[in-house]
Amino acid sequence: xFSKKTMLVAGVLILIALNGIVFSLxxxxxxxxxxxxxxxxxxxxxxxxxxxxxxxxxxxxxWEHYFLLVSVGYQNDRLRDKLEQARRKNHRCxxxxxANERLRDLVRLNKRSSYEYAAAEVIARDPSPLxxxxxxxxxxxxxVSRADPVLTASGIVGHVLHTxxxxxxxxxxxxxxxxxxxxxxxxxxxxxxRGSGNExxxxxxxxxxxxxxxxxxxxxxxxxxxxPKGFRIGYVSKVIRRxxxxxxxxxxxxxxxxxxxxxxxxxxxxxxxxxxxxx
Amino acid sequence: xxxxxxxxAALVILALQTAVISGLPAGRQFYDLLIPLAVxxxxxxxxxxxxxxxxxxxxLADMISGAPNGMFMAVLLxxxxxxxxxxxxxxxxxxxxxxxxxAAGVLLENLAFFACLVLVQMAVPHVFVHIxxxxxxxxxxFVTAPLIxxxxxxxxxxxxxxSTRLAxxx
Numbered sequence: 116x117f118s119k120k121t122m123l124v125a126g127v128l129i130l131i132a133l134n135g136i137v138f139s140l141x142x143x144x145x146x147x148x149x150x151x152x153x154x155x156x157x158x159x160x161x162x163x164x165x166x167x168x169x170x171x172x173x174x175x176x177x178w179e180h181y182f183l184l185v186s187v188g189y190q191n192d193r194l195r196d197k198l199e200q201a202r203r204k205n206h207r208c209x210x211x212x213x214a215n216e217r218l219r220d221l222v223r224l225n226k227r228s229s230y231e232y233a234a235a236e237v238i239a240r241d242p243s244p245l246x247x248x249x250x251x252x253x254x255x256x257x258x259v260s261r262a263d264p265v266l267t268a269s270g271i272v273g274h275v276l277h278t279x280x281x282x283x284x285x286x287x288x289x290x291x292x293x294x295x296x297x298x299x300x301x302x303x304x305x306x307x308x309r310g311s312g313n314e315x316x317x318x319x320x321x322x323x324x325x326x327x328x329x330x331x332x333x334x335x336x337x338x339x340x341x342x343p344k345g346f347r348i349g350y351v352s353k354v355i356r357r358x359x360x361x362x363x364x365x366x367x368x369x370x371x372x373x374x375x376x377x378x379x380x381x382x383x384x385x386x387x388x389x390x391x392x393x394x
Numbered sequence: 395x396x397x398x399x400x401x402x403a404a405l406v407i408l409a410l411q412t413a414v415i416s417g418l419p420a421g422r423q424f425y426d427l428l429i430p431l432a433v434x435x436x437x438x439x440x441x442x443x444x445x446x447x448x449x450x451x452x453x454l455a456d457m458i459s460g461a462p463n464g465m466f467m468a469v470l471l472x473x474x475x476x477x478x479x480x481x482x483x484x485x486x487x488x489x490x491x492x493x494x495x496x497a498a499g500v501l502l503e504n505l506a507f508f509a510c511l512v513l514v515q516m517a518v519p520h521v522f523v524h525i526x527x528x529x530x531x532x533x534x535x536f537v538t539a540p541l542i543x544x545x546x547x548x549x550x551x552x553x554x555x556x557s558t559r560l561a562x563x564x
Contacts, residue, residue, distance in 0.1 A: 156457030248460035
């Protein structure tokens with residue numbers, strides 16, 4: 116009835132229309148329908164992911180505890196040395212903390228905010244290497260809610276995107292769609308730390324005339340309403356200052372090693388806006 | 395019954411990719427394992443069951459990914475529809491055809507994601523990084539696709555036998 120050419124053209128048109136429909140779903144990203152769909156997907160996928168994660172952990176544990184005992188003796192000696200060093204460092208830190216507390220009292224600053232945290236384990240990563248997100252095994256059942264900051268001792272990891280009762284997806288700060296209101300610790304220059312999708316971030320809107328140096332620490336400014344002030348993001352690893360243009364190009368290497376990230380802390384109910392450096 | 399088993403297989407593949415392979419040292423450069431599944435359904439299985447599996451697994455991947463909504467679903471759907479009649483045009487061995495189509499599917503997925511990044515950012519992101527990523531993924535396809543083909547063939551054969559046996563009992 117129809118020629119092959121007509122069929123081909125019709126097929127291509129149908130495909131384009133189909134893709135249009137599928138992509139139009141993106142408009143519903145903030146709707147309750149979308150939220151329910153995400154919850155349903157995580158409900159089905161996350162338990163299987165956790166099953167795999169537990170199995171890998173178990174095999175890894177067996178390997179670590181039984182097959183690698185040969186090197187444990189040497190490792191033990193090294194660790195004893197490190198423990199001794201850590202004890203000394205800890206003692207110094209305690210002294211510094213006490214001094215800090217006294218100085219704070221002196222200048223009548225507010226006491227350091229005591230945030231509530233929930234520890235979580237990373238059980239899966241994004242299916243696409245071009246996007247950076249993880250799944251953690253704590254959800255709304257542990258008081259984790261949308262947009263809660265996720266951290267490690269090294270620095271900021273990202274923020275919670277979606278939650279179910281047991282699990283949550285977290286957008287990493289290296290994802291292209293994530294940004295943090297940030298500032299350079301040394302010079303207090305403000306800008307936006309935006310993920311570049313390749314385990315680095317860009318520090319945007321830093322004026323060209325302002326000084327940013329390699330190895331400068333970049334931290335959250337607390338003005339984005341998600342991340343409290345003073346949490347470390349990364350250090351400046353590249354600065355390009357062109358002859359023309361308002362801004363300089365600054366690359367940040369995050370302190371968190373996302374390749375080996377296993378445990379994270381979710382900051383529960385962080386303050387929405389911090390104008391003074393409480394942390 | 396059969397579709398339920400296919401869906402469980404897709405779920406296991408998705409979990410394997412996100413929870414195990416992505417945690418391995420080179421795991422972030424491995425290709426999307428749902429592509430060979432879509433190619434297998436496209437080349438060797440029925441249309442309706444394949445369509446259902448491709449749509450649902452694409453939907454699940456979209457929901458747990460940070461990628462724009464519908465990306466995985468659209469790519470898997472296009473891959474599934476594109477290779478539907480390929481076997482009639484190319485007179486090649488099934489394993490070889492499967493490998494080639496998987497490589498083409500990976501290329502398509504990379505192009506789609508790249509186009510999406512360009513559209514979202516209104517700038518061309520690191521082209522060489524993406525080309526390198528694609529080449530590494532294709533290398534992985536040529537190394538692993540024949541094995542995946544055998545695993546899927548054996549798995550589907552079992553499912554068929556099981557379904558026939560169950561149908562006979564009923």
